[in-house]
Amino acid sequence: MKKFALLFLFISIMACKGPEPRKPVKVNSGSFMKESVERNKKLLASEEQLMQEIIQKDSLHNYLATSDGSRYYYDLKNEVATYTPQTDDIVRFTYTLLTFNNDTIYSEQEIGLQIYKVDKQELFPGLRSSIKLLKEGEKATFLFPSSLGYGYPGDKNKIGVNVPLKATVTLLTIEPNIITN
Structure with missing residues (x-):
């Protein structure tokens, strides 16, 4: 019995080790x-x-640079309007997506009219920022590096891995968000 107690004590001490x-x-x-x-x-x-x-x-177009790394030119410029979309505004727009070789990925007809609440809905990064550059009635063509497009995953349909995009965006209307207190 003593041997059993000693064995139990020895095992207990060893088991207490962290x-x-x-x-x-x-x-x-x-x-x-x-x-x-x-x-x-x-x-x-x-x-x-x-x-x-x-x-x-x-040589036909004057390209402008954006702060996020894309380039664009105006196809149609609105010289009268001054307002550009702000967060929470509702905009209606159309766009086409092409490769840098001008091969159509998605046509304006395939995409259709888009109704977008600025900064509150999902768009690819380049399109999200380009909409905020346009005024009502303007049309512009943008060149996006793949990091501002669909990036590494692509769109899991027609746009592959790391594909830079060319987009022609037409901003049809802007409904400013009027906050009432």
Whole structure:
């Protein structure tokens, strides 16, 4: 019985020892993230080069740069209007999506009339920011790097992985959000 009590005491003392952390099976060095960043920088640089080539070949239009990295020109400019869409405004617009080679991805007819509450609904990043640049009745053509389009996943339909986009956007109407107190 004494042996049993000693054995029980010994096991109890050994069991009180705190848990020991396990060694990681695999140590990540962070190199994947660094490689991904470098890959994305190279992709963006090549897409910006493509945009510059398009702009240089197009002597008919005066391209403007946006703060987010896209380029655009006006097909139809409204010189009279001054108001551009603000958050919570309702806008009606149409657009087409093309590749940089002018191959149609989605036509205006396929997409149809869009009714959009500014900054409150989902649009791809480039389109979301481009709408806020236009005034009522204006039409503009935008060049978006893939990071401002559908990026790596594409749209899971006609737009593949990392496809830069050309979009012609027509802003038909703006209904300003009037807050009543």
